[in-house]
Amino acid sequence: MPDTNDDIKKLLTDVQRYLKEEQELFGDYIYTESTMPPKKQAGKPEAQQPSKPPLEQDLFGSTAPPAKPGKIAEQHTPYPNEPWVKSSTLDELNSMICNCTKCSLGHTRTKFVFGVGNPNADIVIVGEAPGADEDAQGEPFVGRAGQLLNKILEAINFKREEVYICNILKCRPPGNRDPQPEEVEACIPHLWKQIEIIKPKLILCLGRISAQMLLKTNASLGDMRGKVHDYRGIKMMVTYHPAALLRNPNWKKPTWEDVQKFRKMYDEMKQQP
Ligand code: SF4
Numbered sequence: 637m638p639d640t641n642d643d644i645k646k647l648l649t650d651v652q653r654y655l656k657e658e659q660e661l662f663g664d665y666i667y668t669e670s671t672m673p674p675k676k677q678a679g680k681p682e683a684q685q686p687s688k689p690p691l692e693q694d695l696f697g698s699t700a701p702p703a704k705p706g707k708i709a710e711q712h713t714p715y716p717n718e719p720w721v722k723s724s725t726l727d728e729l730n731s732m733i734c735n736c737t738k739c740s741l742g743h744t745r746t747k748f749v750f751g752v753g754n755p756n757a758d759i760v761i762v763g764e765a766p767g768a769d770e771d772a773q774g775e776p777f778v779g780r781a782g783q784l785l786n787k788i789l790e791a792i793n794f795k796r797e798e799v800y801i802c803n804i805l806k807c808r809p810p811g812n813r814d815p816q817p818e819e820v821e822a823c824i825p826h827l828w829k830q831i832e833i834i835k836p837k838l839i840l841c842l843g844r845i846s847a848q849m850l851l852k853t854n855a856s857l858g859d860m861r862g863k864v865h866d867y868r869g870i871k872m873m874v875t876y877h878p879a880a881l882l883r884n885p886n887w888k889k890p891t892w893e894d895v896q897k898f899r900k901m902y903d904e905m906k907q908q909p
Contacts, residue, residue: 712868715825726755729829733806739822741807747774751802751830759794759902760836761785762827763877764846765805765815776801781878785842788878788891792899800834802827804849820849831868837905839870840898843877861894864901873898 715721720732730750736742749766752775761777769779777785786796805815805823831839841847844857850867851860860874875894876887 715828718825721825721829723829724833726751726830726833729826729833733826736806736823736826739807739816739819741805741809741819744810745807746771749774749776749803749806749808751800752776753796753800754798755800755834757798757800757834758837758906759799759840760831760834760838761789761799761801761840761842762846762850763801763803763842764849765803765812766808767812767879768808770803771808776803777878780882784878784881788895791892792895794899800830800836802830804846814845815849824849828868831870836870838898838902839867839872840895841867841872841874843880846877847874861890862897871901873901 720729723729723732734748734750736748745766749770763776766776767779767781769782770776776782785801789796789799804827805819806826807823809815809819841850844860847857847860848854850872851865853860857874857876861876863873865872865874873894875898876891881887881891
């Protein structure tokens, strides 16, 4: 039993972290022992998987079969009536929105974080919002989570420069708090325009909050990952945010399942005439 204020504070911090991780995985529903999904039986043989290079093993450990495909449709919403909607290149769009103050984050950011990568990419990777490193440097996914994202991409034979990487929000929420609905509503049309200009074949969405914002759902990450969604007419898959993997390495294995499936979908798409 804790017997000092420091012990109690530490216990509360541990409980909060545990609940946040459970919420990340299962959504707002609290699972009890009797409602937990059945665990895999000990001694049951794993499905045979092809051997992997050392980097992949180092990153993700062993693999398991992917989940069955599914679909959550996203309704198209019209653009706001603003001048940048007519921009035809990423550079033009960036220059037209980089001083945006449509929500309060425009007054607290250090740098506007538009996006980075190949303007003709087949793949767009979408995260939630810039963090402290991104806010300081003006580029998405440059901190520890960004380095892990680079390794994940490398493990499925993509280079960072080959894809396009951006966030739903272009400015950092103070203290890395979750984005507010009004901030998402103000900023998400910028992402639509980026996607419209790039015309990617596939989107990989990172993290539960990003996926909930894009798909307009309260579904848990467990419900959204392992499926192929439709985002504004483009196939999209959802997996863990690299920052979540840094907090909980147990999620590397399901992430590996997701990105393998994503790579397979990309390869199949490229083979189509
Ligand atoms: S977060 Fe988006 S809407 Fe808000 S100020 Fe930044 S660019 Fe504008």
